[in-house]
Amino acid sequence: MRKTNYFHLLMIIPATVVLLLTLFYPIVNTIIISFFDKKLFYPSFSTFVGLSNYKEILSNEEFWSAFKITIYFTIVSVFLEFVIGLFTAILLNQNFKLRGFLRTLVILPWAIPTVVNGVLWQWIFDSNYGSLNGLLYQLGLIHNYVNWLGKPFMALNMVIIADVWKNCWFFTIVLLGALQTIPKNYYDAAKVDGAGFWNRLFNVTLPLLRPAIVVSLVLRTSEAFKVFDIIYIMTKGGPANGTQVLSYYVYHTSFEAMQLGKGAALSTIIAIIILLIALVYIKSLMREEVEINA
Amino acid sequence: MKKVLILLFIITSLMIFSTTTIRVISSDDFAAFRQEAIKRFEELYPDIKVELLSVGYNQLYQKIITTLAVDPSAFDVIDVDCIWTPEFATLGLLEPVDNRLTEDMKNNILESAMNIMRYNGKTYGLPMFNDVLFFYYNEDLLKKAGIRRPPATWDEFVAFSKILQDKGLVKYGSVWGWAQAEGLICYYTLLLGSFGGQYFDENENPVFNTGGGLKALEWMVDSIYNYKVVDPSSINSDDRAMLHAIANGDAAFGFNWSFAWQIFNDPDQSSQVDKIKVALVPTGVPGIVSNTSSGSMGLAITKGSKNKEAAWKFISFLASREEQRRQSIEYGAMPIWEDLYNDKEILTHHPEFSEMVNQLYYVTDRPSLVKYQEFSRILQIYIQKALTRQMTPKEALDKAAEEVNKLLGK
Known part of the structure; x- marks a missing residue:
C-alpha cells in the first residue's frame, strides 16, 4: 500500500491563507456590508436593509452622471491609448538607428507614478502659469489663456489626455512584445501577393496580435473603469461634478459621507460591470484558432 | 557591581516609562x-x-474621522474646525473641558472665539486663533493705477479691477478659491452676508435661494462672465492655490485667512513682500458696512485619549498668552485673548493688525448643523453648476434648497 503524502497540501497552505485573507474576505465582506445600512461612526447602527442600498443608488441622479462620465472616460481613453500604442509598437518594430534607446524611452511615462503624472499635467494645464497656454499663445493659436480645467466637459477631456499620455505606452510594450513573435516571412509572403501596409495590418498583424490585444484591452479597460488617482489629483471630481467618475463617487460615499453600506453596494455594482466588460471582450475577441486570410 | 547595574536598569526604565507621548493631528496652516x-x-x-x-x-x-473610527485613542488632541464641533460632539469624539477651564480663560478669552468650541452648553476645547477671511489688496498696484484707497463696495471692487486691468497692471483684478471644496462655502458666506442674505430663517427653513444669498451667487457668476474681473481659474482653484496669483502680483485683490499674511511677506514664496495690505471686505448693500466668514479652529481632547492630563497641558500651553503673542507676531494669527488686542508689541510688529481687528466685528458664521458636511457638499455642487453656467443662479440655489430640505427631513 502506498503511503499518502500530504506534504504538497502543506506547501499550498501559506498561499491559500494569504489569498483568503487578502482577496476572498474583503470581497465577501463588501458584498455583505452592501445589504446593511452601516455608518462608520455608529457601529451599533448596522441594520439589515436588503436591496434598498442598491435601489437608492440606481435611482440616484449622481450615480448615473458618474456612470456616464466613467463610460466616456473609459471608451475614449482606452481607444486612444490602443491606437497610439499599436502604431508606436509597429514603428518601434522596424529596423532603425536608436531603436533601443526609443524603446527604453517609451517606458518612462508609463513608469511615472500616477500622482506625479497628475500633478505634472495639472501644472501644464494651469490657466495662468501652464505651459500649454504658453505654447498655444506664442504660436498664435489662442489669443486668451484658456482655463483648461474650469469647464466640466473640457476638464474631463483634459484628464483623458493626461491619462492617455501615461498609459498608451502600456499597449506599446505589450504589443511590441507580441509583434516580435510574428515571423517575418508572413509579411514577405503578403508583400509578394501585393498587400499594402493597411492590408498587411488588417490581415496579418492584427489577427496574429489578437491574444495580446485581448489581454491588454481587458486590463486597460478595467483599469480605466476604476480610474481614481488621476481624478483625485487633478480635479477632485470638479468642476460641478463634471469629472466625478464612479470610483471617486464610491470614495466620497464611503470615506467622506461615511456611508459604508452604500459605498459597498456601489463597489459591488462596479465589480459586476467590470466582470461583464471582461466577458464581452473575451467572448468576442478570443477564438480558439487564428486564421490568416492572406 | 551587579546590584548597581540592576538599579541603573530600573532607573532608566522608569525614566522611559514615565514619559508620556501625546499624538496631535492638526491642519498645516500654522x-x-x-x-x-x-x-x-x-x-x-x-x-x-x-x-x-x-x-x-x-x-x-x-x-480624523476614519482614524478615530478604527482606534479611538489614536489621537489625544485633534484640530477641530468650527463647523465640525456639532458633529464631533454628537458622535462622542470629544472630551468636554468645562471643569478644566480656569477663571482667566472663562473671563478673558473672546466670547466669539470660545463659541466655536461650544455645543449644547458644553465646551469641547480651546480655540487656537480667531480667524476670518480678510480682504488683502496690493497697495503698490493700486498706487500705480492712481487709485488712492481700497474699494469699499462691490461696485467699486469691479470698477477698480477694470481700471487695473485696462492699465495692463494685472490680467484679472482678483482671484478666488471657488473650487468644489469647503473654501467655496466660506467665500459664498462672505458674499451672502455682505448682500444682506441669510442661510436659514427663524423656522430653520433654507432661504439662501432668495435675497442676499441669490444676489451673492449672481454677483459671482457676473464677475467672471459679464464684468470679467475675476480670474476664471477661480472655479478650479481652492483657497490655497489662489494664493500664488496674489503673491506674484498677478492679481490685486484676494480674500484669505490670516495665515496668508505670512506667505505674502515671505520672500521665498512671494514677490510682493510689504506691498499687500488689509482692508474691510467690501459691501453689497447700503446699511451693511462689511461682512466676512469665520473660520477659526481649535484643539480638543479626544474621548478615547489615555493621556488627557498631558493633552490638556499641551492645549492650554498653545492657548497661553505668551504663545498666542508669538503666533501673532511671527505668523500673523489673530489671538484669542481680548487683552492682546491692545498689546503694543504685537501692534508694532504687525501694523496690519489694527485693520484686521476691525473685520472681526463683521462676521457671518456658516450654519451650525450636525449634518454640516452633507449640507456643504450639496451647496458646493450647485454653486459650481451656476459658476460653470450649467444652471442659472436661481435654478441652482432653488435645487440646492430643495435638497437641503430633504437632508434635514423637512
Whole structure:
C-alpha cells in the first residue's frame, strides 16, 4: 500500500491563507456590508436593509452622471491609448538607428507614478502659469489663456489626455512584445501577393496580435473603469461634478459621507460591470484558432 | 557591581516609562509655528513628548474621522474646525473641558472665539486663533493705477479691477478659491452676508435661494462672465492655490485667512513682500458696512485619549498668552485673548493688525448643523453648476434648497 503524502497540501497552505485573507474576505465582506445600512461612526447602527442600498443608488441622479462620465472616460481613453500604442509598437518594430534607446524611452511615462503624472499635467494645464497656454499663445493659436480645467466637459477631456499620455505606452510594450513573435516571412509572403501596409495590418498583424490585444484591452479597460488617482489629483471630481467618475463617487460615499453600506453596494455594482466588460471582450475577441486570410 | 547595574536598569526604565507621548493631528496652516511651540513645550514639560501630524485642511476631517473610527485613542488632541464641533460632539469624539477651564480663560478669552468650541452648553476645547477671511489688496498696484484707497463696495471692487486691468497692471483684478471644496462655502458666506442674505430663517427653513444669498451667487457668476474681473481659474482653484496669483502680483485683490499674511511677506514664496495690505471686505448693500466668514479652529481632547492630563497641558500651553503673542507676531494669527488686542508689541510688529481687528466685528458664521458636511457638499455642487453656467443662479440655489430640505427631513 502506498503511503499518502500530504506534504504538497502543506506547501499550498501559506498561499491559500494569504489569498483568503487578502482577496476572498474583503470581497465577501463588501458584498455583505452592501445589504446593511452601516455608518462608520455608529457601529451599533448596522441594520439589515436588503436591496434598498442598491435601489437608492440606481435611482440616484449622481450615480448615473458618474456612470456616464466613467463610460466616456473609459471608451475614449482606452481607444486612444490602443491606437497610439499599436502604431508606436509597429514603428518601434522596424529596423532603425536608436531603436533601443526609443524603446527604453517609451517606458518612462508609463513608469511615472500616477500622482506625479497628475500633478505634472495639472501644472501644464494651469490657466495662468501652464505651459500649454504658453505654447498655444506664442504660436498664435489662442489669443486668451484658456482655463483648461474650469469647464466640466473640457476638464474631463483634459484628464483623458493626461491619462492617455501615461498609459498608451502600456499597449506599446505589450504589443511590441507580441509583434516580435510574428515571423517575418508572413509579411514577405503578403508583400509578394501585393498587400499594402493597411492590408498587411488588417490581415496579418492584427489577427496574429489578437491574444495580446485581448489581454491588454481587458486590463486597460478595467483599469480605466476604476480610474481614481488621476481624478483625485487633478480635479477632485470638479468642476460641478463634471469629472466625478464612479470610483471617486464610491470614495466620497464611503470615506467622506461615511456611508459604508452604500459605498459597498456601489463597489459591488462596479465589480459586476467590470466582470461583464471582461466577458464581452473575451467572448468576442478570443477564438480558439487564428486564421490568416492572406 | 551587579546590584548597581540592576538599579541603573530600573532607573532608566522608569525614566522611559514615565514619559508620556501625546499624538496631535492638526491642519498645516500654522504647522511651522506649532513645530516650534512643541520644542518649547517639551522643554517646559520634559516628561511629555508630542508627536505632531500635520495634514492639509482638505484631508483633515476625513483623516480624523476614519482614524478615530478604527482606534479611538489614536489621537489625544485633534484640530477641530468650527463647523465640525456639532458633529464631533454628537458622535462622542470629544472630551468636554468645562471643569478644566480656569477663571482667566472663562473671563478673558473672546466670547466669539470660545463659541466655536461650544455645543449644547458644553465646551469641547480651546480655540487656537480667531480667524476670518480678510480682504488683502496690493497697495503698490493700486498706487500705480492712481487709485488712492481700497474699494469699499462691490461696485467699486469691479470698477477698480477694470481700471487695473485696462492699465495692463494685472490680467484679472482678483482671484478666488471657488473650487468644489469647503473654501467655496466660506467665500459664498462672505458674499451672502455682505448682500444682506441669510442661510436659514427663524423656522430653520433654507432661504439662501432668495435675497442676499441669490444676489451673492449672481454677483459671482457676473464677475467672471459679464464684468470679467475675476480670474476664471477661480472655479478650479481652492483657497490655497489662489494664493500664488496674489503673491506674484498677478492679481490685486484676494480674500484669505490670516495665515496668508505670512506667505505674502515671505520672500521665498512671494514677490510682493510689504506691498499687500488689509482692508474691510467690501459691501453689497447700503446699511451693511462689511461682512466676512469665520473660520477659526481649535484643539480638543479626544474621548478615547489615555493621556488627557498631558493633552490638556499641551492645549492650554498653545492657548497661553505668551504663545498666542508669538503666533501673532511671527505668523500673523489673530489671538484669542481680548487683552492682546491692545498689546503694543504685537501692534508694532504687525501694523496690519489694527485693520484686521476691525473685520472681526463683521462676521457671518456658516450654519451650525450636525449634518454640516452633507449640507456643504450639496451647496458646493450647485454653486459650481451656476459658476460653470450649467444652471442659472436661481435654478441652482432653488435645487440646492430643495435638497437641503430633504437632508434635514423637512
